[in-house]
Amino acid sequence: MGTMIIDGRKVEFNGEKNVLEVVRKAGIELPTFCYHSELSLYGACRMCIVEDKNGKIFTSCSTLPKDGMEIYTQTPRLQRYRKNILELLLSNHDRDCTACERTGACELERLATRFSIRDIRFGELDRKHPIDDSSLAIVRNPNKCILCGDCVRMCEEIQGVGALSFAYRGSHMKVAPAFDKAIGETNCIDCGQCRVICPTGAIAIKNETDKFWNLVHDKSKRIIAQVAPAVRVALGEEFGLEPGDITVGKIVAALKMLGVDEVYDTAFAADMTVIAEGEEFVERLTTGENLPLFTSCCPGWVKFAETRFPEILDNISSCKSPQQMFGSVIKEYYKDDEKETVVISIMPCTAKKAEAARKEFQKDGVRDVDLVITTQELAILIKEAGIIFEKLEDESFDMPFGLASGSGVIFGSTGGVAEAVVTRLLKDKPNHICKEVLFKNVRGMDNIKEAVFNIDGKEIKLAVVHGLKNAEKLINKIKAGDKEYHIIEVMACPGGCVAGGGQPASMPIDNEVRKKRAQGLYRIDRASYIKSSEQNPLIVSLFEDMLKDRHDLLHVNREKETGY
C-alpha cells in the first residue's frame, strides 16, 4: 500500500506486484514483450524500463512499488532506448509482414508503429532457419522469433510439457524443441498456447483455409459444418465485438454464405457425450473399477496422458470427444446417400486438428472429421469472402443435429463438462438444487475445483482442473494417496476451450478475457429451454434409434486402437 509519483502525478497502489502494473493502472500503457502476469519473470526485453528522478533506469516488471517512489515513463533517454531495442529486434527479424500470418495482430509490428520506427540502421541479419511445418496444429518460423521466451515458459510452467526451450548461447541462442527436432516429433501436445502467447508470427496456427475453399467449391460433395460452443463467444473479437458477445446466429449465416450446406451445433454432440459418459460413469461406480474417471474430450489432455501417465489410460473415458462423435454419427447417418459427405468442424482448438487425423477416428481410410478450422481461420475466411460479419442477420442451426441443451453449450468452459455430466446424473433432483452445488464449486478460474454430491445415497467426489501443470500436480497427489476422486474433468488450456489455442489472440489473454468468454456460454445456458442433455428430444430419439446398438460410434478402445 502506498503512493507513487508517476510522471508528476500521485498514484496509489495496493497489492500490485510490480511497478509495471501500477503504471498501467495509472493509464499509461508501458510496452512489454516478455512480461505476462501468469508467467515467471524474465525481464529480458527491457521495453518496460522507467527512469527515476536520479536518472537510474530499471525494468518496471521486476521492481516492487515503494511508497514515495518517483518515476518517469517518457524521458528522452527512455524514448531513445525503446526505439533502439525495437530497431535491434527488427534487424534480426524476418520483416515480410505483408505475407505474415500475424500481420495486424503482431505485438512487434504494433510497437514498431507506435514508436514510429522508420529507419532500421542495423541492416538485416541473414538468418535462414528452416520453417518447422511438422506439427498438425502449429507452424514455427524461428526467423521471426525475438527470443522473448514466452512460449518456453508457457509450455513449461502452465502446461507442464516443456516441448520448447532455449538452446545454445550468445548469438546462436534460439528457441528449439528437444535436440532441434521437428516439433511434430516431440512430446508437444498441440494445445497451441504457445501461439496464443507469442507476440510475433514466430508461432502460428496451421492455416488450412485453402483446404476449406477446395471443399466448399466442390459441388459434388455435401459439406457439413459443426460449430463448437467456444467459437460463438470469441469470434466476434475479430470484428470489433467484446469477448463473450454471442454471435452464433451470425456464424451460421456466414458459414452458409461461404458455401457450407448444413450447419450443426457441436453442443448437440456434447449432449451425446453427456449421455454416453454418464452411463459409463454409473457403470464404473457399480463395478468400482477404473476410478477415477477422467474426461476424454480434450485431445491435448489425452496426448499428455499418453506420454506422461500411460498407466492411467484405462481411467480415461472411452467416449470419443463431441467433435469425433459428431463426425462418426453424421457419416453413419448419410452413409447410404449418393453424395459424399464431408465434415468440417469449427473449433477453438488447434489440437483438434491432430485429433481428427488420428488413426482410430477413421473408417476405411476416410476420416470422420475431414477438416478442422479454428476460430481464427474462420475469421480469415469471412474476411476473405468480404462478408461484413457485424451486419449479418442471425440464422439458426439446421435440424436434426442443431438442437442442443444448455449443458452441451457449457462444455466450452472449464467446469462445463463436469457440470453437464453431473446435471444429467442428478436428473431426478430439481434443477436449482444441483445448480446450486455446482455453480459455487465448478465454475470460475481457480486452478483446481472440487465438489461433492450425492447419487442414490453414495457420496461422489468430483474435481475440475485446467492447465496441464495443475493436472500433473493433481494426478501426483492422487497417486500418492493424498486425494481421492470419482470423476475428474481435465482441460489442457487454462480457462478451458474458451481460451483454446485456436481462438482469437489479438489482445493479451488473461483470466478477465477467459471469464468474459465463459460468461457468454453461461448466458446461453441460462436462456436455454432445454437444460439437461437427456431432456433434448432429438438426443432421446437418436439414442433410441440409430445409436441403439451402435456404441462403437461413440466409444473408442484406447489401448487396442491407439497402440498406447
Next chain:
Amino acid sequence: MLIHNISELKEKKELYKASLDKQYKKVIVCGGTGCVAGGSLNVYEELKRLVEEKGILAEVDLEKEDQGIGMKKSGCHGFCERGPLVRIEPEGYLYLKVKVEDCEEIVEETLVNNKPIERLMYKDGDKVYQTQESIPFYKRQNRIVLEHCGHIDAESIQEYIAHDGYMALAKVLEEMTPEEVCEEVIKSNLRGRGGGGYPAGKKWSQVLSFPSDMKYVVCNGDEGDPGAFMDRSIMEGDPHSVIEGMTIAAYATGASEGYIYVRAEYPLAVKRLTKAIEEARAVGLLGKNILGTDLSFDIHISQGAGAFVCGEGSALMASIEGERGMPRVKTKRTVEEGLWRKPTVINNVETLPM
C-alpha cells in the same frame, strides 16, 4: 580423529607447530597448475625418492613428532614462467626451472651440505638472488590472502592448522555473536574482491537479518577474466582458507550450507578443494556441531562447464540450481532471495579468506 572443541584445536595447533619446527629442512615443490605442466610432480617424486634412499623421513605426519625433512607440494607461487619452482626452508632459497636431473644435486648440496646451488637461482646480470623474498618479483609483494601459497603443503589440513588455521573460526565461535562478526567485518571495510566492491560485512548483516529455514553461502570461483589467476592460486594453494572463510560467513549469517562454484578449467582446484573438504569433515571442522558448538555447516562443490557468464552472481546461482546459466532479473536482492529463493551471501574466492 575428530577435533571436538576449541581447546582441542589449540592443542593440535601446538602439536603440529612443534612437529613442523622439528623438521630441520623443508622442501616445498610448487604443485600449482603451471609448474605441474612443467613436470614439478616428477621433480617431487624424484626428490622424495632420493631423500628416502638416504634413510631420511620425507613425508612427515604432524601428529607424530618425528625427525625428518618436510616434503610438500604447495600452491602456486606466481612465478609460473620460471617453473618448476622448489623452495627450501629455513633458508628461503628458491630454485627455478628445476629438472629431474637436478634433484640429486639439490639433495646432496643443499639438503645434506646446506649449500645453495647458484645456477638454479634467479639471476639478473651478474647478481644472484638466493632467497625468494629478495627476488625483485617478490620483494615488492605484500602477500595477504596469498600468504600461505607456495609456503605450506596445499594438501595438508595439519599444516594449515599449524599456521594458525581455523583459529579465526575458533575465536569467532568462542568470543563473538553473529552480529558482532558482521560488525567486525564492516569495521574492517572489507569490500568484495571480485570487482563489485560491495562491503562484505554489510552483505553478511543483511543476510543475517532475513529469517529463513535455509540460508546459503556461495563462493564464486568462476574466475573467467583472461590473465587472472589469483582465485585459482588460492583454491589450489590454500583451500582451507576458503573453507574457513565460508564457515565464518555461515556463522555470521545463519547459513547451514555452502557451495563453491569452480570453473571446469581448474581441475586441480577442484581436486584440492575436494580433498580439503573431506579432511575438514573428517576432523569435524565441517558438518554438524563444528568444534562442539551449535554451528552446523557443510560445503558442496559445484562445477562450471565452460560459460564465462556464470561468473555473474545470478547466472552462477542458476547454474548451481542445474539450469542454463542465464542471468536473472531479480525482484528481491540475493541477500533476501538467492539460491533456491533463500537468503544467500555470495562472495568471491578472494574475499572469503580475508
Next chain:
Amino acid sequence: MPYGNMEKVDRILESYGDDQSHIITILQKIQSEYRYLPMDVLEYVSDKMEISPAKLFGIATFYENFSLDPKGKYIIKICDGTACHVKKSIPVLEALRKELSLTENKHTTDDLLFTIETVSCLGACGLAPVITINDKVYGKISPEMAVEIIRKLKEEETNANS
C-alpha cells in the same frame, strides 16, 4: 520406451541422485564416460530425472564443455585467452588443424582420435601459450612442439593397434 544398455548411466544417476541441481556434474560424468553426450542417453536421463527433453537439450547446449557430437580420444584445448593470444596461440591452432586436416567447423578427426577446441583462459598465463591434451598442461608451446606431440601420440596409437 525402449533404451539400449543404460547400466553405466544408471550408476552415475544413482551416485548423484536425481536432483536437477546435479545435472551439470551428471552430464560431465556421462561425457567422460562416452566422450560426448549421446542423444539416446540424454533422452534416458530426461526420462529418469523428469526434466523435459527440450530443457535438457537447452542445458547441454548452453555450456561450452558439452558436446553432442562424438569427441576424439585426445581432446586438445588451445587456450586463446588474452595472454596466450598475445603470445601467439593462433599459429599453434593453425598448425594443429593443418596437421590433423581439421577446420573451424570440423573439430574431430574421422578416426575419432583427436578433437581440437579453443578455450578461454586456463589460468596458466605465465606459461603462455598453453595447450592441454586431456587435461595435461603443456606450456610455452610452439607450433612445431605441438605438432611433434601430436605425431608422437599418433605413433603410440598405431603401435598400440598393431
